[in-house]
Amino acid sequence: MELEEFRTALDAWLNENAAALVPEHEGLGTLDDQMAQLSKVKRMTYDAGWMRYGWPERIGGLGGSALLRGYLGEALTTRDLVEPGIYSMTEVLAPTMIDYAPPELAAEMVPRLLRGDETWCQGFSEPGTGSNLASLSCRAVRADGGWRVSGQKVWTSLAQYAHRCVLLTRTGTPESAHRGITALFVDMDSPGITIRPIETMHGAPEFCEVFFDDVLVPLDRTLGEENQGWSVAMDLLPYERSTALWHRAAFLHRRLQQVLDRTDTNTLDPAQLGEVTQLLYAFRARSRATQHRLAGGEQLGPETSIDKVLLATTEQAVFDLALDSLPADVAIGEDGPAPRWRSEYLYSRAATIYGGSAEIQRNVIARRLLALGDDR
Ligand SMILES: Cc1cc2nc3c(=O)[nH]c(=O)nc-3n(C[C@H](O)[C@H](O)[C@H](O)COP(=O)(O)OP(=O)(O)OC[C@H]3O[C@@H](n4cnc5c(N)ncnc54)[C@H](O)[C@@H]3O)c2cc1C
Numbered sequence: 001m002e003l004e005e006f007r008t009a010l011d012a013w014l015n016e017n018a019a020a021l022v023p024e025h026e027g028l029g030t031l032d033d034q035m036a037q038l039s040k041v042k043r044m045t046y047d048a049g050w051m052r053y054g055w056p057e058r059i060g061g062l063g064g065s066a067l068l069r070g071y072l073g074e075a076l077t078t079r080d081l082v083e084p085g086i087y088s089m090t091e092v093l094a095p096t097m098i099d100y101a102p103p104e105l106a107a108e109m110v111p112r113l114l115r116g117d118e119t120w121c122q123g124f125s126e127p128g129t130g131s132n133l134a135s136l137s138c139r140a141v142r143a144d145g146g147w148r149v150s151g152q153k154v155w156t157s158l159a160q161y162a163h164r165c166v167l168l169t170r171t172g173t174p175e176s177a178h179r180g181i182t183a184l185f186v187d188m189d190s191p192g193i194t195i196r197p198i199e200t201m202h203g204a205p206e207f208c209e210v211f212f213d214d215v216l217v218p219l220d221r222t223l224g225e226e227n228q229g230w231s232v233a234m235d236l237l238p239y240e241r242s243t244a245l246w247h248r249a250a251f252l253h254r255r256l257q258q259v260l261d262r263t264d265t266n267t268l269d270p271a272q273l274g275e276v277t278q279l280l281y282a283f284r285a286r287s288r289a290t291q292h293r294l295a296g297g298e299q300l301g302p303e304t305s306i307d308k309v310l311l312a313t314t315e316q317a318v319f320d321l322a323l324d325s326l327p328a329d330v331a332i333g334e335d336g337p338a339p340r341w342r343s344e345y346l347y348s349r350a351a352t353i354y355g356g357s358a359e360i361q362r363n364v365i366a367r368r369l370l371a372l373g374d375d376r
Contacts, residue, residue, distance in 0.1 A: 001053060006068050010050055010075055017044065021081050028340040031204040034083045035119070035161055041081050042090075042116025045072065051114050059098055060111040066243065066295045073247035077254070084251040085206075085347075086158060088244035093120050093166055096236040100223040101185060109164065109185070121162035121188070123153040123210060124233065130155075131360045133168070133233065134178040138212060140169035146218040147171075147184060149192075152211050159208035160197050162188045166236070167217075168229050181229035185221045192216075202346035238300035240355045241308045242290050248311055249284045252318045255344065256280060259318075263325040272324065276317045283310040302368040305361040312351040312358050319348040 001009075014021065021041060025033035045051040054069035055061025069091070077084045090113055097113075098106050112118040129136040138151030149169055159165070165186045172180015188195075192215035197205035224232045256276065265273075286307055294300060323330045323345055329338040330345045352358040366372040 001062075001064050001068065003065065003067050003071065006053060006064070007071055007075075010072065013048060013050065014075060014079065014081075017048075018079075020044065021079075023081070027337065028343055031206065034086060035158075038082055038086055039116035041076060041087075042114065045076070046111075046115040055094070055110070055114065056098065058103065059094075059106050060114070067291055070243050070246045070291045073243065074250040077247050077250045080254070084244075084247045088247050089120065089122075089158065090114060091243040091247070092236065092240045093122060095239045096166065096232060097185070097223070099235055100183065100232050102220060105185065105220065112163075118163040119158055119161040120164045120166065121156050121159045121210075122236075123156050123159075123165045123167035123186070125155045126152060127154050131357055134181070134230065136168055136170055136181065137174065138167070138169050140171050140182055140184065140217070143216070146216055146221070147182075149184070149186070149212045149215040149217055152209065154209050155198075155207045156210045157207045159188070159195050159210050160205065164188060165210070166223065166232075168233060171229075172227055176227075178230040180227055181233070182226050183223040183229035183232035184217050185223055186215065186217050190215045190217070200347070200350070202343045202350075204343070234301075237356065238302075238304040241304035241311075242287075242294050242300055245283075245307050245311050246287045246291050248315070249280070249287050252280055252314055253284070255322065256318050259322050259325050262329075268321075268325060272321060276314075276321050279310070279314045279317050283307075283314040286310055302364050305356070305364040305369075308355055309358060309361045309365070312361075315348045315351040319345040 021044060023029065023033070023037045025037070029037070042051060049062060050072055052060065052062040053064045053072070054066050057063050073084070073087060073091070076082045076087065094110050094113055097110055101109070113120055124133060124136070126136050126138060138149065138153060140147040140149045147169070149167070151169070153167070156165070165188055167184045167186045169182050169184055170180060171182040192213040194211040194213070196209045198207055198209060199205045200207065223229070290300065290304060290307055322341055326341060329341045331342070333339070333342070367374065
């Protein structure tokens with residue numbers, strides 16, 4: 001199906017099913033509410049076919065361009081039917097699973113994620129390992145029947161809801177750095193896994209500490225080759241900065257419009273409004289070009305760091321404007337949309353950290369794209 005046809009038909013379906021799709025909770029809701037809403041919307045859109053477009057037939061998709069996935073996320077976000085961060089975990093994890101899992105495993109598992117029957121998480125960061133991902137130490141050793149995993153992950157988004165985890169483990173020597181990492185696809189109900197949610201300053205336990213104590217992971221759950229997990233990570237990170245960011249751009253566009261709707265625009269600082277608007281449109285233009293490159297079959301790489309820098313700058317600028325324009329809502333309000341504005345304002349502070357910090361993205365841009373120094 002072509003994008004225009006998809007867009008028209010999807011919009012009509014969303015209008016027809018508006019009452020059934022709308023969240024059951026009022027306002028922001030809890031993370032439990034948001035996760036229940038996400039599962040409902042994914043199930044309905046999958047069963048009606050929309051969620052299957054843009055994904056390959058070998059994992060149960062209906063084929064077509066990746067732009068269709070981009071529009072579906074945009075439409076659901078713009079209508080406030082899903083929270084874009086948790087919705088976009090599918091865009092972060094499913095493409096790499098399709099690229100690197102044994103084909104039968106991808107065919108079995110990816111439809112469960114697309115339909116909202118399952119939640120997956122990304123186990124990369126550790127207490128001593130964030131930006132310097134190649135130094136990770138969560139260890140996997142070969143044992144009868146598979147791998148034995150011991151160690152700790154942290155900041156693992158949605159781990160308390162997750163059925164599976166795309167996990168990076170150390171299989172080489174501690175000095176082997178990026179050459180001694182293996183990626184595994186782990187069942188989160190395996191014996192030996194302990195999950196402790198962490199409440200963030202925006203008021204939700206979005207991420208967790210995850211402890212692995214001698215957890216058995218079957219050999220056929222290895223993603224890619226042994227000690228080649230770095231290529232899995234490098235495959236995944238650009239996905240985290242492509243379609244997922246297009247959805248986030250749609251969300252920021254809607255929030256900027258809502259700020260303008262709720263404010264006497266004559267009271268706004270025109271320079272600030274101009275700055276926010278041009279940032280948002282620059283980010284969308286950049287992200288649009290990335291969607292088209294992805295849809296054209298190009299392998300995305302370090303140039304997606306530009307998209308991430310633009311997202312972080314735009315997200316904070318939009319919510320800075322919200323704070324300046326709606327100070328009572330963002331700072332102290334308890335009624336109506338106020339808790340949502342405050343929560344989203346606080347979450348926007350994380351935009352320069354999640355998915356790779358702004359400083360690291362700028363290092364990548366300087367070294368890998370502008371050749372300003374080496375890439376050690
Ligand atoms: C909301 C949220 C959700 C997340 N979800 C997940 C998830 O699901 N799974 C997961 O694995 N991780 C997740 N993370 C973790 C995230 O990937 C890391 O926080 C991020 O990579 C930064 O790592 P760090 O926190 O260890 O900071 P550090 O790497 O310790 O960095 C601290 C500061 O030093 C700066 N810095 C570090 N090295 C350099 C350098 N070489 N040059 C210049 N500056 C430098 C950084 O920019 C940063 O400002 C999440 C984080 C957040 C905020």
